[in-house]
Amino acid sequence: MTDAALSSTLTSAPGIPGADVNVVPTWRRLGRRLRPGLAVAPFLLYSFLGLGLPILAVVDFAFRDPAGHLTSANVRLMAHNPYLLGFKNSIILAAITSVVPGVLGVILAYTIHTSRSGLLRRLVATASGVLANFGGINLTFMFIATIGSTGLLSVWLTYLHINLTSLGFNLYSFYGVVVVYMYFQIPLMVLVITPALAGLRASWREAASNMGASPWRYWRHVGIPVLMPSVLGGMLLLFGSAFAAYATAETLTAGTVTLAPIQIGNLLAGNAISGQVNVGYAIGLGMFVVLAITMVLYGLVRKRASKWLR
Amino acid sequence: MASLTVEALEDLAADPSPRRRRRPRVWRALILFAAAAYFILPIFAALRFAFQNDSNHFSLYAVRAIPSQVGFTAAFVLSLKLAFSTLVLTLLLMVPTTIYVHLRLPRMRRVLEFITILPIVIPPIVLILGVLRAAPLWLKSSPYLLSLVYVVLSMPFVYRSIDSGLSAIDLRTLVEASRSLGGNWVKTMWRVVMPNLRAGLLSASVLTLALVLGEFTMASLDLWTTLPVWIAQFQQVDAHIATAVAMLSLVGTWLLITVIVSLDRSESRRSRRRMGQ
Numbered sequence: 001m002t003d004a005a006l007s008s009t010l011t012s013a014p015g016i017p018g019a020d021v022n023v024v025p026t027w028r029r030l031g032r033r034l035r036p037g038l039a040v041a042p043f044l045l046y047s048f049l050g051l052g053l054p055i056l057a058v059v060d061f062a063f064r065d066p067a068g069h070l071t072s073a074n075v076r077l078m079a080h081n082p083y084l085l086g087f088k089n090s091i092i093l094a095a096i097t098s099v100v101p102g103v104l105g106v107i108l109a110y111t112i113h114t115s116r117s118g119l120l121r122r123l124v125a126t127a128s129g130v131l132a133n134f135g136g137i138n139l140t141f142m143f144i145a146t147i148g149s150t151g152l153l154s155v156w157l158t159y160l161h162i163n164l165t166s167l168g169f170n171l172y173s174f175y176g177v178v179v180v181y182m183y184f185q186i187p188l189m190v191l192v193i194t195p196a197l198a199g200l201r202a203s204w205r206e207a208a209s210n211m212g213a214s215p216w217r218y219w220r221h222v223g224i225p226v227l228m229p230s231v232l233g234g235m236l237l238l239f240g241s242a243f244a245a246y247a248t249a250e251t252l253t254a255g256t257v258t259l260a261p262i263q264i265g266n267l268l269a270g271n272a273i274s275g276q277v278n279v280g281y282a283i284g285l286g287m288f289v290v291l292a293i294t295m296v297l298y299g300l301v302r303k304r305a306s307k308w309l310r
Numbered sequence: 311m312a313s314l315t316v317e318a319l320e321d322l323a324a325d326p327s328p329r330r331r332r333r334p335r336v337w338r339a340l341i342l343f344a345a346a347a348y349f350i351l352p353i354f355a356a357l358r359f360a361f362q363n364d365s366n367h368f369s370l371y372a373v374r375a376i377p378s379q380v381g382f383t384a385a386f387v388l389s390l391k392l393a394f395s396t397l398v399l400t401l402l403l404m405v406p407t408t409i410y411v412h413l414r415l416p417r418m419r420r421v422l423e424f425i426t427i428l429p430i431v432i433p434p435i436v437l438i439l440g441v442l443r444a445a446p447l448w449l450k451s452s453p454y455l456l457s458l459v460y461v462v463l464s465m466p467f468v469y470r471s472i473d474s475g476l477s478a479i480d481l482r483t484l485v486e487a488s489r490s491l492g493g494n495w496v497k498t499m500w501r502v503v504m505p506n507l508r509a510g511l512l513s514a515s516v517l518t519l520a521l522v523l524g525e526f527t528m529a530s531l532d533l534w535t536t537l538p539v540w541i542a543q544f545q546q547v548d549a550h551i552a553t554a555v556a557m558l559s560l561v562g563t564w565l566l567i568t569v570i571v572s573l574d575r576s577e578s579r580r581s582r583r584r585m586g587q
Binding site for chain 1: 337338341342345348349351352353354355356358359403404406407410411414415418422425427428429430431432433434435436437438439440441442443444458459461462465520524526527530531538541542545549552553556557559560564
């Protein structure tokens with residue numbers, strides 16, 4: 001029976017084989033179409049759970065009161081002190097510690113780039129990579145040991161009858177944080193700007209001087225316009241890094257300096273005025289918005305910068 | 311025309327005249343000296359402080375006393391556990407995904423690039439704020455929640471390391487050659503792709519370990535006493551010991567990085583020599 005049945009199926013195949021041939025590949029094609037998604041699915045799922053969900057939670061709680069009702073009170077509270085001051089200070093801090101280390105970083109990078117010592121260049125590249133990742137508790141201790149009240153440099157300066165404290169400098173304050181941030185911001189700028197300096201071709205300078213341009217005119221019309229987008233991009237990156245930093249300021253000032261990230265930390269640790277528990281989420285949302293704008297600008301500037309750096 | 315060129319060449323040759331060269335050299339020395347002082351002095355000061363006792367004399371008491379301090383061992387072990395679990399998880403997640411996207415879904419690279427830049431844009435303090443709200447209770451009571459978040463933090467470095475490693479080799483040809491010679495997928499990945507990716511994987515691993523061992527923000531707000539959190543707390547008890555631990559952890563991280571990188575370099579040099587023979 002089986003043989004007969006089989007042969008009958010096989011002989012009566014004309015109609016079916018087409019379907020048969022079609023069915024399996026459709027299956028396979030579907031599988032093939034799904035497989036790329038399946039292979040990337042774990043990553044996408046992880047990103048959603050680890051990034052998307054927390055961000056949604058921050059946005060959600062920014063618009064809820066402690067009882068869970070929708071409200072805009074948190075966001076409105078941000079327009080008042082102390083939260084407004086925290087935001088303002090954070091932006092001023094990030095602005096200072098992006099422009100000043102930005103300029104210093106370019107000068108340092110240029111000095112090293114034009115030096116003839118390959119060893120120096122390699123040394124600085126490695127050191128910048130390490131120093132740009134400094135931060136937090138280690139950096140805090142290093143600066144307390146240097147310019148804290150009994151720090152090494154403070155003691156040396158007293159021999160010269162210079163007293164940092166009586167000059168109005170306090171390491172555990174806003175300007176202390178500024179000085180400490182420079183320590184990782186300058187190396188970061190060196191790392192970012194060195195490729196741009198390398199893109200400044202010697203032939204341009206030769207061409208300019210062949211045509212009778214002074215070094216000043218070369219910089220005015222060629223060097224600075226070519227470097228400017230990269231410098232601005234680097235400064236935006238520095239702005240973002242200073243604006244988002246928490247650990248260094250927190251460990252240095254024990255949470256007493258009024259900055260937006262420090263305020264979030266304090267709110268999260270439970271030091272909140274009753275009814276304002278969720279303001280932390282609103283501040284977080286605000287920080288996210290500022291950083292998103294910074295990064296969009298960075299993207300635009302980088303596109304402009306890459307024009308000359310191929 | 312010819313005279314003009316000669317003149318220009320003479321100009322160029324005359325350019326680095328001693329008078330014009332000297333001033334930049336003084337400036338260069340000044341800048342380098344100032345930079346060296348600013349970057350080296352704090353490291354020196356902290357090291358000095360770590361090797362001093364309360365009466366400012368050289369002493370090893372702080373270093374010797376570290377292991378017997380309350381909570382040190384627990385914090386150290388916790389940091390190591392978190393570092394290695396993060397490393398394993400991040401490599402398991404990122405390596406297959408990145409290789410697959412390179413081989414089969416080049417269009418997805420832009421998506422991956424976008425997602426992996428996000429952890430840089432979102433400050434850790436905001437991310438942990440959301441994580442502590444979104445995580446279920448059973449996960450919040452475990453320190454490994456931190457590991458799971460650290461994987462996200464390490465994505466930018468890990469993805470870029472692997473991505474540039476894969477871009478540097480002709481992945482498609484290598485895989486096709488291996489497959490046509492009868493190697494199955496596991497064998498192809500393990501014997502062909504991984505050895506070629508070693509440099510990228512190494513730098514990704516080193517960056518991840520350094521990131522986890524030094525992370526303070528999230529650990530302190532999640533109330534787990536990892537090594538950096540312990541150091542910050544212990545500052546109140548004995549500043550010399552706390553500084554000693556901080557500097558040792560710094561030196562330890564550097565050593566780890568140097569050893570791993572130099573191991574790789576000598577290994578690749580040896581294999582190159584072997585191939586040359």
